[in-house]
Amino acid sequence: xxxxxxxxxxxxxxxxxxxxxxxxxxxxxxxxxxxxxxxxxxxxxxxxxxxxxxxxxxxxxxxxxxxxxxxxxxxxxxxxxxxxxxxxxxxxxxxxxxxxxxxxxxxxxxxxxxxxxxxxxxxxxxxxxxxxxxxxxxxxxxxxxxxxxxxxxxxxxxxxxxxxxxxxxxxxxxxxxxxxxxxxxxxxxxxxxxxxxxxxxxxxxxxxxxxxxxxxxxxxxxxxxxxxxxxxxxxxxxxxxxxxxxxxxxxxxxxxxxxxxxxxxxxxxxxxxxxxxxxxxxxxxxxxxxxxxxxxxxxxxxxxxxxxxxxxxxxxxxxxxxxxxxxxxxxxxxxxxxxxxxxxxxxxxxxxxxxxxxxxxxxxxxxxxxxxxxxxxxxxxxxxxxxxxxxxxxxxxxxxxxxxxxxxxxxxxxxxxxxxxxxxxxxxxxxxxxxxxxxxxxxxxxxxxxxxxxxxxxxxxxxxxxxxxxxxxxxxxxxxxxxxxxxxxxxxxxxxxxxxxxxxxxxxxxxxxxxxxxxxxxxxxxxxxxxxxxxxxxxxxxx
Amino acid sequence: xxxxxxxxxxxxxxxxxxxxxxxxxxxxxxxxxxxxxxxxxxxxxxxxxxxxxxxxxxxxxxxxxxxxxxxxxxxxxxxxxxxxxxxxxxxxxxxxxxxxxxxxxxxxxxxxxxxxxxxxxxxxxxxxxxxxxxxxxxxxxxxxxxxxxxxxxxxxxxxxxxxxxxxxxxxxxxxxxxxxxxxxxxxxxxxxxxxxxxxxxxxxxxxxxxxxxxxxxxxxxxxxxxxxxxxxxxxxxxxxxxxxxxxxxxxxxxxxxxxxxxxxxxxxxxxxxxxxxxxxxxxxxxxxxxxxxxxxxxxxxxxxxxxxxxxxxxxxxxxxxxxxxxxxxxxxxxxxxxxxxxxxxxxxxxxxxxxxxxxxxxxxxxxxxxxxxxxxxxxxxxxxxxxxxxx
Numbered sequence: 010x011x012x013x014x015x016x017x018x019x020x021x022x023x024x025x026x027x028x029x030x031x032x033x034x035x036x037x038x039x040x041x042x043x044x045x046x047x048x049x050x051x052x053x054x055x056x057x058x059x060x061x062x063x064x065x066x067x068x069x070x071x072x073x074x075x076x077x078x079x080x081x082x083x084x085x086x087x088x089x090x091x092x093x094x095x096x097x098x099x100x101x102x103x104x105x106x107x108x109x110x111x112x113x114x115x116x117x118x119x120x121x122x123x124x125x126x127x128x129x130x131x132x133x134x135x136x137x138x139x140x141x142x143x144x145x146x147x148x149x150x151x152x153x154x155x156x157x158x159x160x161x162x163x164x165x166x167x168x169x170x171x172x173x174x175x176x177x178x179x180x181x182x183x184x185x186x187x188x189x190x191x192x193x194x195x196x197x198x199x200x201x202x203x204x205x206x207x208x209x210x211x212x213x214x215x216x217x218x219x220x221x222x223x224x225x226x227x228x229x230x231x232x233x234x235x236x237x238x239x240x241x242x243x244x245x246x247x248x249x250x251x252x253x254x255x256x257x258x259x260x261x262x263x264x265x266x267x268x269x270x271x272x273x274x275x276x277x278x279x280x281x282x283x284x285x286x287x288x289x290x291x292x293x294x295x296x297x298x299x300x301x302x303x304x305x306x307x308x309x310x311x312x313x314x315x316x317x318x319x320x321x322x323x324x325x326x327x328x329x330x331x332x333x334x335x336x337x338x339x340x341x342x343x344x345x346x347x348x349x350x351x352x353x354x355x356x357x358x359x360x361x362x363x364x365x366x367x368x369x370x371x372x373x374x375x376x377x378x379x380x381x382x383x384x385x386x387x388x389x390x391x392x393x394x395x396x397x398x399x400x401x402x403x404x405x406x407x408x409x410x411x412x413x414x415x416x417x418x419x420x421x422x423x424x425x426x427x428x429x430x431x432x433x434x435x436x437x438x439x440x441x442x443x444x445x446x447x448x449x450x451x452x453x454x455x456x457x458x459x460x461x462x463x464x465x466x467x468x469x470x471x472x473x474x475x476x477x478x479x480x481x482x483x484x485x486x487x488x489x490x491x492x493x494x495x496x497x498x499x500x501x502x503x504x505x506x507x508x509x510x511x512x513x514x515x516x517x518x519x520x521x522x523x524x525x526x527x528x529x530x531x532x533x534x535x536x537x538x539x540x541x542x543x544x545x546x547x548x549x550x551x552x
Numbered sequence: 553x554x555x556x557x558x559x560x561x562x563x564x565x566x567x568x569x570x571x572x573x574x575x576x577x578x579x580x581x582x583x584x585x586x587x588x589x590x591x592x593x594x595x596x597x598x599x600x601x602x603x604x605x606x607x608x609x610x611x612x613x614x615x616x617x618x619x620x621x622x623x624x625x626x627x628x629x630x631x632x633x634x635x636x637x638x639x640x641x642x643x644x645x646x647x648x649x650x651x652x653x654x655x656x657x658x659x660x661x662x663x664x665x666x667x668x669x670x671x672x673x674x675x676x677x678x679x680x681x682x683x684x685x686x687x688x689x690x691x692x693x694x695x696x697x698x699x700x701x702x703x704x705x706x707x708x709x710x711x712x713x714x715x716x717x718x719x720x721x722x723x724x725x726x727x728x729x730x731x732x733x734x735x736x737x738x739x740x741x742x743x744x745x746x747x748x749x750x751x752x753x754x755x756x757x758x759x760x761x762x763x764x765x766x767x768x769x770x771x772x773x774x775x776x777x778x779x780x781x782x783x784x785x786x787x788x789x790x791x792x793x794x795x796x797x798x799x800x801x802x803x804x805x806x807x808x809x810x811x812x813x814x815x816x817x818x819x820x821x822x823x824x825x826x827x828x829x830x831x832x833x834x835x836x837x838x839x840x841x842x843x844x845x846x847x848x849x850x851x852x853x854x855x856x857x858x859x860x861x862x863x864x865x866x867x868x869x870x871x872x873x874x875x876x877x878x879x880x881x882x883x884x885x886x887x888x889x890x891x892x893x894x895x896x897x898x899x900x901x902x903x904x905x906x907x908x909x910x911x912x913x914x915x916x917x918x919x920x921x922x923x924x925x926x927x928x929x930x931x932x933x934x935x936x937x938x939x940x941x942x943x
Contacts, residue, residue, distance in 0.1 A: 074902055074906035078899050088891060088892055091888065092932070096883055249879075287619070289618050290619075292676075293676060294677075296673070300678055304681050335684070336684055336875055347878040480870075488863060495859050496855075519855070522845065
C-alpha cells in the first residue's frame with residue numbers, strides 16, 4: 010500500500026483526497042474544483058480506492074449509498090404492494106387462501122395469491138431485501154466511519170490556503186491587524202460553546218463533532234434491531250400459542266411444556282350503557298349500537314409441582330389470581346397471557362329424559378357433559394342409557410353417514426341405546442338437535458330433550474418473546490443516534506491572519522443558515538467581514 | 553363542556569383563516585424586509601396564529617375533560633389534532649426562520665386538514681377495550697406531531713416549487729405542480745360539497761344486494777351518482793346515473809366522484825377566470841423568497857420531524873402493539889404505511905446527504921412524502937381494511 014505524504018509532512022493513507030492534517034488538496038482531479046467536497050472530510054474510503062478482487066467488488070457494491078437507497082425504495086414499494094389486500098394472517102383460517110381471495114376479490118385476488126403477495130412479508134425475496142439492507146448498513150458504515158474518524162482526529166488548526174478558499178463560507182478581511190480584535194472573537198466563540206484550538210496565531214473553533222457519529226450510532230441500532238428480529242427463529246426464544254378456555258376449566262398452558270396451568274373462573278363481556286355511562290357518549294351510542302367496554306377473563310395461574318408423570322393428574326400449586334383484560338396481560342416468568350377472543354354461551358351440557366312414548370312417563374333424567382360424556386348413565390330401577398356414539402359437531406358425509414366436523418360441540422348428536430325392563434336388549438335411537446331417527450323401527454321409549462347449559466369461552470394468546478430486550482436495545486440506540494445526528498450540527502470556523510489580512514472560513518455538515526447566523530454574531534464589532542456563501546454566488550452567476 | 557369545546561374549535565378555524573390573510577398582507581408589504589425587521593403584518597399574523605392555536609388547544613383540553621380520554625380516538629379527532637400539530641410545528645419553524653410565505657402556505661393546508669376532519673362524525677364516543685390505555689395519548693400525539701413537522705417540509709417544498717418552476721412554458725414540472733394544486737382543490741371541493749348537502753340535511757337510501765347476495769340498506773348523504781349493486785331507491789328522488797358491481801363500495805366511490813368532480817369545476821373556474829395555471833397565480837406570493845432559505849426550511853423540518861415520527865409512529869406504536877395486540881409488529885396496513893413513510897424519509901435524507909439532492913429535487917421529495925402521509929391518513933383508514941379502521 011503506497012501512502013501519500015503531504016507537503017505539510019502528514020502521511021495519509023492511499024486514496025486520500027484532502028490531507029487529513031492540513032486539508033491540502035491531494036487529488037489532482039479535485040484541484041480544478043471551486044469548492045472542495047467536504048463529505049467524509051475527503052478521507053480515503055476503501056470503496057473509492059480498491060476495485061480488484063471479488064471482495065472489493067462486493068464491498069464496493071454494498072458500500073454505495075446509491076445501492077442502499079435503491080434497496081430502501083424497492084423495499085418501500087414491495088411493502089406497499091402487500092397492503093392492497095389483507096395478508097393471509099388476517100383472513101379466516103378455515104378457507105384455503107386461493108379460494109378466499111378468488112371469492113372476495115375476483116381475478117385480481119387470484120393473481121395476488123399467484124404472485125405470493127398474500128404472504129409477502131414472509132416471502133424469501135422480501136427477507137433477502139431486508140437482509141441486504143442490513144448488509145448495506147454494516148458495510149456503508151464501516152467504509153465511512155473509520156476514515157472519517159482518522160481525518161477528524163488528525164486535523165490541524167492551520168489549514169492550507171487552498172482548503173480555506175474552497176470552503177462554502179469564505180471571506181477575507183483586509184485592513185490593519187490592529188483593527189481586528191481576535192481576542193474578542195475568541196470570547197464570542199466561547200460564549201457560543203465552541204472549543205477553540207490555536208496554533209501560530211491561527212484559530213480553529215469547533216463544536217458538535219459528536220453529531221458526526223449520529224448516523225453510525227443509528228445504523229448500529231438498526232443492525233441490533235434486525236439481529237433481534239432474527240433471534241426469534243432460535244428455538245426456545247419465542248412462543249405464540251392460543252388457549253381456548255371455558256369457565257370452570259383447568260388446562261395446561263400450551264408452550265410452557267406442562268409447567269403452568271390456567272383455570273378460568275369467569276369470562277366477562279361488558280358493553281357501554283347509554284343510561285349508566287357518561288352522558289356525553291349517549292349520541293354516539295345511540296347511533297353505533299352496542300360498543301364493547303371490557304373483555305375480561307378472571308383466571309388463576311397454577312404451577313405444576315414435581316415431574317410430570319404420564320397418565321397421572323399433575324400436582325398443581327396456585328401462583329396467583331388475575332383479571333386479564335385487553336391492554337392488561339397476565340405476565341409471569343417471561344410468559345404473557347393476552348385476552349384476544351371469546352365465545353359467549355357455548356353449549357356445555359345437555360339434559361335428556363328417558364320417557365315412554367305412549368304414557369309420556371319419565372324414568373329419570375341424564376346430564377351429558379358435552380366435553381366429557383360418560384359411556385353409560387344409570388337410571389333408577391332397571392333403566393339405563395348407553396351412549397353408543399357421540400358427534401360433537403355433527404353432519405352427514407357424502408355417504409350419508411354421520412360424522413363430526415370438529416371436537417367442539419357446536420351441533421351435538423348422539424346414538425343412544427335405551428335399556429328398560431320392557432326391552433332389556435335395548436332400543437337404538439339417533440338424536441340430534443330437532444331430529445330423532447329410529448334406525449331399527451319403532452321404539453317404545455325415547456330420549457326427550459330437557460334443556461341445555463352454556464358457558465362462556467375465552468381465547469388467550471400465550472406469548473413468550475425473549476428477543477424483546479434486544480429489539481428494545483436496538484430501537485433505543487437507533488433513537489439516540491438519529492437525535493444525535495439530527496438535532497446537533499458539526500460546525501467549524503477557521504480564522505487565520507495572513508500578512509495584513511484575516512481569512513475566515515466556515516463549514517457545517519448541515520443547517521448553513523444557523524452557521525451563518527452564528528458567524529455573524531461572533532464577528533460582530535470585531536472588524537471581520539461576513540464571509541460569502543460561495544454556493545449562492547455560483548448560483549447567482551449561473552442564473 | 554362539549555358545547556364549549558366545539559365552539560373553541562370553530563373559533564380556531566376562523567382565526568386561522570384570518571391569520572392566513574394577514575400573512576398575505578405581510579408579503580405585499582415587503583419594504584421592511586431588508587432591515588431584518590418583521591413587518592407589522594407578519595407580527596400580527598403570527599400573533600393570530602398563536603391565538604388560534606390556543607383556542608384549538610382549548611378545544612382539545614375541554615373535549616378531553618368531557619370524554620375522559622384524549623380526543624384522538626377517531627378520524628375526526630385525529631385529523632383535527634393533526635391540523636393543530638401542523639399549526640404548532642409551523643409556530644416552531646416560523647420562530648426560527650421568520651418567513652411570512654411559510655404562513656401563507658402552511659396555514660391553508662392546516663385549515664384544509666381540519667375542515668376535512670370535520671366532515672366525519674363528531675360525536676364523542678367511548679373507547680373500545682383496545683384503545684383503553686395511556687399509550688393512546690402517547691403514541692397518537694407523538695405520531696401526529698412527527699407527521700405535522702414533516703408536513704411543514706411539504707409547505708416549504710411547495711413554496712420552492714411555486715417560485716422555481718418555470719411557468720412560461722408547460723413542462724413535466726408544471727403538470728405535476730398543477731396536480732398537487734388540483735389535489736388540494738379536490739379536498740376543498742369535498743369539504744364544500746359535504747357541508748352543503750349536510751346543511752340541506754340531504755338523504756337517500758337504497759335497498760341493494762351485496763357480494764354475498766344478501767339484501768341490505770345503504771344510506772347516502774350526497775346525491776348518488778354511482779348507485780349500489782341492484783340498488784332500489786327507497787328515499788329521495790335522484791336516480792343514480794350508473795350502477796356499481798357488488799364488489800365496489802358504491803357510497804365511498806360516490807364521495808370520491810363528487811370530490812373530483814367538484815375539484816374539476818373549481819379548478820376549471822380558476823383557470824377560466826385568471827387564464828393562468830394555479831401555481832402561476834400563487835407566484836406573486838413568493839416573489840421575495842430566498843430559494844436557499846426555503847430549501848433549508850424544508851430540509852430542517854425533515855430533520856426535526858423524522859426522529860419525532862420514528863419515536864411516535866414506530867417505537868411507541870410497537871410498545872403499545874406488544875401490550876394490546878400481543879405482538880410489536882403485525883404487518884397491519886397502518887403499520888406498513890408508517891414503515892413506508894419512515895423508509896421514504898430515510899431515502900430522502902440519504903439522497904440529500906450523499907447524492908446532493910438539494911433544491912428542486914428535494915422539494916419534489918417533500919411533496920411525495922406528504923402524499924404518502926395523506927395516503928396513510930385517508931386511504932388506509934377508509935379503503936384498506938385493517939386494525940386501525942376505527943372511524
